[in-house]
Amino acid sequence: MDFDAVTGAMGSVQGLAGLFLALNLLTFFLFWLDKTRARRGRWRVPERTLLTFACLGGSIGAKAGQRLFRHKTSKQPFASVLNAICLLQLVLVIFLTVPSSRGWLLSALTG
Numbered sequence: 087m088d089f090d091a092v093t094g095a096m097g098s099v100q101g102l103a104g105l106f107l108a109l110n111l112l113t114f115f116l117f118w119l120d121k122t123r124a125r126r127g128r129w130r131v132p133e134r135t136l137l138t139f140a141c142l143g144g145s146i147g148a149k150a151g152q153r154l155f156r157h158k159t160s161k162q163p164f165a166s167v168l169n170a171i172c173l174l175q176l177v178l179v180i181f182l183t184v185p186s187s188r189g190w191l192l193s194a195l196t197g
Contacts, residue, residue: 106143113144117151117158124157133164137171145172 116139120131136158140148148168151157158164180187 109139109142109144110147110150113139113147114151115147117148117155121151121155121157133158137164137167140168140171143175145175148172 113136116131116136120136123130136148145168149172152159152165152168158168
């Protein structure tokens with residue numbers, strides 16, 4: 087697989103990895119901030135914001151923050167939506183990185 091073609095405007099795998107790391111660290115920080123503010127009874131980070139950052143690629147940071155801070159682990163539908171985002175991103179990563187999975191995934195989706 088030609089990773090330069092996949093990264094496109096990012097220009098390099100390193101640039102894409104740096105963006106991925108930054109996004110996950112930011113998402114992790116948002117979970118920490120929300121938990122801290124919840125304990126203090128202050129303004130909270132909207133759930134929509136937390137899920138948006140997870141959906142944009144920060145799902146690892148989101149799950150790490152959720153587990154480490156024990157934050158929103160049983161709150162529904164938030165926990166289910168976050169788990170669905172993680173599952174979809176995992177399928178996408180497999181689809182993009184394992185050539186043999188593409189045919190299997192396409193056949194599973196199309197029937």
